[in-house]
Amino acid sequence: MAIKEDLLIDFGAESILLSESEFLFQEDIPPIYYYQITKGKIKLSNHKPGDGEFIHSIHEEGESVGEVFLFCKHHRYPVNALAMEDCTVLRLERPRLLQLLESDFSIQMKFLKNCAEHAYYNYVFLNSLTLQDATHQLLTVLDRLKETEDGEDQYSYKVPFTRKELSSLTGLRIETVIRILKKLQTEKVVKIIKGRVYY
Structure with missing residues (x-):
């Protein structure tokens, strides 16, 4: 859930620019700001x-990035936030975010619902990592990605990630991802057209 940009700006948010491969924040830095992407794509990762x-x-x-960490007052970021392409991000200081949330209960509830959804999908994904079945791990990620696009029809979701990125998202070797996708194509679970995966 995005907070309306005008509202963020009214509470003092500033717009910052990130170049591709530039950090928004890094591991072991204390969280200070709420971040919301207005253009581009950012990944949370460990290297x-x-x-x-x-x-x-x-x-x-x-989408917002790393907002849940703002409420872990004595902890530092456990992940890096890295721009995958040139990005524009609205940045609002933590005390101003709290004022914004306190100003409107409906916004506060939507914000909490968003945090809860992120936590839910993280648990679903972590549960898939405990299984030995690599195919299930990959399908869990594809299901999660497709749900965020509200797509239900078969092959309606064009996976916007490379095999290498899918490998990093699942913790599987890139060769394993390639092999599974070929198997899923044979089983008509996915379609591969000009190298792009449709699920």
């Missing part, structure tokens, strides 16, 4: 030397 990257989530225009 460990030798282990590659694990992407926790990808956020697009109209």
Whole structure:
């Protein structure tokens, strides 16, 4: 759920620009701001030397980034937020966000509902990681992505991520992702057209 841009600006939000591959915030930095994307795409991830990257989530225009961490007062960010392309982001200081939420109960409830949905899908995904079935892990991610687009029809969702990004989202090897997608295509679960996956 996006908070209306005009409302954020009324409470003092400023617009900042990020170049592709620039950090919005990094691990071990204390959360200070509420961030909402007005243009572009940002991923939350961890990068460990030798282990590659694990992407926790990808956020697009109209979505907030890392808002739940603002309410963990004594904790620092456990993830990095990195621009996947050139981005424009509205930034509002934490005390001003709290004032905004206190000003309108309906906005506060929508904000809480958004946080709850993020937590729900994180648990669903973490549960899939405990399974040995790599196909189920990939399908869990595809289901989550498709739900955010409100798509129900078969092949209606064009997956906007590369095989490498799907690998990082699932924690699977890229070769495993490629093999599973080929298998799912044979089973008519996905379609692959000109290299793009439709689910």
